[in-house]
Amino acid sequence: MSLSEFKQKYIDFKLVLLLAGFYLMFDLVLLAKVMYMRNYMPQREYFSWSDFLIHNLLFDYIIVVSYMTLIAISTKRFLNKNYSWVKIISIHTLFSLLIGLIIRLIFDFYSIIAGRIDLADFDLRKSINAFIYVLDLNFLIYFAMIFIIYTYYYLKQVKEAEKRHSKLESQLVNTRMKMLSSQLQPHFLFNTLNSIAVLTDMDTKKAKDTIADLSDFLREILYNSDRNRISLDEELRILEYYLNIVNVRFSDHLTIEKKVPEDLMLKKIPAMLLQPVIENSIKHGYSYENTDLKILVSVYEEGKMLVIKVENDGTPVTESHTELMKKGVGLKNINDRLRNLYKDNYYFEIRNKEDNTGVETVIKIPE
Incomplete structure (x- = not known):
């Protein structure tokens, strides 16, 4: 030093x-x-x-x-x-x-x-x-x-x-509003509502479920999850609404699996952490060469750290983690929230897999 x-x-x-x-x-x-x-x-x-x-x-x-x-x-x-x-x-x-x-x-x-x-x-x-x-x-x-x-x-x-708490609250509100803004883009609503319209004639029950998922997801973003940290099972419950809507849009071209042990469900993680990470994985995973995408969400313990990993088998990234942080508002917001919650005691990186068969986002936070 x-x-x-x-x-x-x-x-x-x-x-x-x-x-x-x-x-x-x-x-x-x-x-x-x-x-x-x-x-x-x-x-x-x-x-x-x-x-x-x-x-x-x-x-x-x-x-x-x-x-x-x-x-x-x-x-x-x-x-x-x-x-x-x-x-x-x-x-x-x-x-x-x-x-x-x-x-x-x-x-x-x-x-x-x-x-x-x-x-x-x-x-x-x-x-x-x-x-x-x-x-x-x-x-x-x-x-x-x-x-x-x-x-x-x-x-x-x-x-x-107090300063960190105030900043976290502001960042959480910004995260929710940015998520809402991104999800309410015309193409998202058009695709979702168009899927619902098609399902109305083909599968009425699924159409109603999709409407309910959309309503619940928007309500969670707007009114709920005011806490900076929530339990993992609550985070996964909110995430499920988003995944149900996404699955309707991408049908059989998208597979999302979750590998989360039951004994970790009560662990606290930053609220609304998984949704923007998965959204980024979907957005950059698809390409002309990769029309089918598989995403795996896994959570496990590593020493005294809780590891959250989101990996896909899509198109590898050509930019470094630092460059991705500069371009992605949602990713930068995640990094800022992690820094305010855990100071320097966390790890966050987006990188290609070692075998270059896709991309993985790794987040490590104290338990």
Whole structure:
């Protein structure tokens, strides 16, 4: 990982500024306290404002802000790795003790290097006493800043979740409306209604079933499936309306098989995921050389991922997956929804089969 990638992934400069601002407020309060004590509570020991401002406040400020920046980076890594709260609290308790020790060691080392104290005159006991004297204060300051860090990350995650949820809802509505738009194109309605008209004389029951399928399918697109994720069996039920209509149109030239184990039927998948994938498979599968098309929809588990595969024996694609994404609005919408639902934890690709006997669309999502 490069330095720029590390900064982008783990360092949030807004959070660093927030921590720096908080500790600046603490130092201002401390400064006001010292000013009051020097004026109204005279002390006998020697006191130098320059030493206090430069060697105490400024020196301490730089060390604490730098230390807490490292803690903020570590905290984000803890959150990404899903450590238990017991482990996280234990680690932060140790770090809260270390901050005072580190400040003391750096301050003593600086004082020796700068010649403020002689190495021979260095009193280890006095240094330890100074560390113990502010131990409780350092502990409280540390956890106050940790509270800021966790609150910041929590609010950021809430905002991102709300943004993703809003975007998903918008994408779901767009998906439904694009599906409706594509299905309501004149040639679709003409072919479907023409098939119904023919069936009216030949098979009245099938004509009525086709009308019912068309009605149910449009109703599902318009009014139902408002959830971003639905169970697999519900998705297949909605898909069946579409497949019934398609089968009427293509008659014996189209065969669609489903290979879905019963124990996976309650698994959650993005709503209205299969229909645009199958529609794309039908649209690009037929050609002058391929007038008959067979489509297989299969769902299975692969480790902790649920794999959804739609494959056909039609015309191979001549474009890459990236090029297909740019051309197909429906496919791009699927990819955007998957990214918002699962971030980078998903797989989506359209490719030719290894034996070049057709095309397969593979989607892998967390269970």
